[in-house]
Amino acid sequence: MNAYFIKQLIYHFLQAFGVVLGAAMLGGIAAILTLESPKLHMESIADKIKIWAVVAAIGGTIDPFRMIETNFSDSQYILALKQILLIISAFIGASMGTRLIQWICAGGGEG
Template identity: 30%
Template sequence: MQGGGTPVRDTGWWRQALAVALPPGLLALGITLGGGLLGAWGTWLAGAGLPRPGALAYRLRFWAVAAAMGGTFTAFEQIERHLASRGPRVLLRDLAVLGAAYLGARAGAWILNRLGSG
């Protein structure tokens, strides 16, 4: 128990991992979906033919991952630094964020491809 009489609960490693990885994944998903849809809308407004939001979202995936991780190269520099210092806990957290951001961006491109092919 803590000083106020409230018991301390162990939330589990998977909840902590989800709390760390979920925001970047959803951010990358939103960037990919929004960028694909707004890019297609802009293409249509410009009169450049039939827009393909899935193709635009596919090209935005890298930038969605970079934005979700907080910058293009700073996150990769942190991962390299943790590899050199052998900090496995922080390294695993950074790799989970990278993986979640990639999966979010990939899911956004997949959703727009499925919506556009029907």
């Protein structure tokens, strides 16, 4: 694995993480402004937006999946594996963002 690929893994992870975190936090602010419970809104938003965070991190199109198919068809398994790892990195980032929001809403793990 070269340095460029490692950078891409980090970018995909943090982009998906940031989408979940940012959407949930801004949703929490909206809940406060409308005098509703931010906890309920933040957890709901984080859970609902997780898949969209992955889509945003991988570019918002179906192209990465087409690249996987093409690379498998052409017996370029390393390139296909790299695309799969980038998608997994985005999934992990989105999941960790959701877990962080759940942890924040639970009071930071107290009690």
